[in-house]
Amino acid sequence: MNMSRLVSAALALLAVAVWSAEGWSKTARHACDVNDWVSGRLDNWKNQLAHSTPEDPTPIVGTYDHSHAVLLPTCANGPLTNQSEPENIAGYFKSFLRDRPVVTFDKPIVGGVCGNAFASGLYSFKLNGGSGATLRARYTYAFQGRRGLIMQHHSSLEPRTPDQQCAAHQD
Numbered sequence: 001m002n003m004s005r006l007v008s009a010a011l012a013l014l015a016v017a018v019w020s021a022e023g024w025s026k027t028a029r030h031a032c033d034v035n036d037w038v039s040g041r042l043d044n045w046k047n048q049l050a051h052s053t054p055e056d057p058t059p060i061v062g063t064y065d066h067s068h069a070v071l072l073p074t075c076a077n078g079p080l081t082n083q084s085e086p087e088n089i090a091g092y093f094k095s096f097l098r099d100r101p102v103v104t105f106d107k108p109i110v111g112g113v114c115g116n117a118f119a120s121g122l123y124s125f126k127l128n129g130g131s132g133a134t135l136r137a138r139y140t141y142a143f144q145g146r147r148g149l150i151m152q153h154h155s156s157l158e159p160r161t162p163d164q165q166c167a168a169h170q171d
Contacts, residue, residue: 057093074155
């Protein structure tokens, strides 16, 4: 192989490598940006909660991995899975949905990589279809896989309201 052919081949390989790396990099960054993906998962959970009833909690229960999910619930003792009856994820939602909760997420903190992501933060449940008492709680969701099913969900009531917290620190 003469020198000009060798240089041409090297330049062609370099161009392909640079283009491929840059193309992959942009695609990977876009595909692995979990912020929008997790936002969609939280919106889905909120929508499925709204479409569930105590008689049929199937929509909300369907957001959890059937075989491996663990729920540490807001208003019951846990942990709960989908494996045991009646103290399982479906049983919890049959009870919790009697209060007709409407959820609002407050600025989630999101992280993760392709296929595995989490969201943590605060949310509020307005009871009685949005016209009743408000439960403020902390949450962490761990999502896994292309379908974004919940593998782990920890939810706990806030131990104090912000007013109580400020009052506790006043002299």
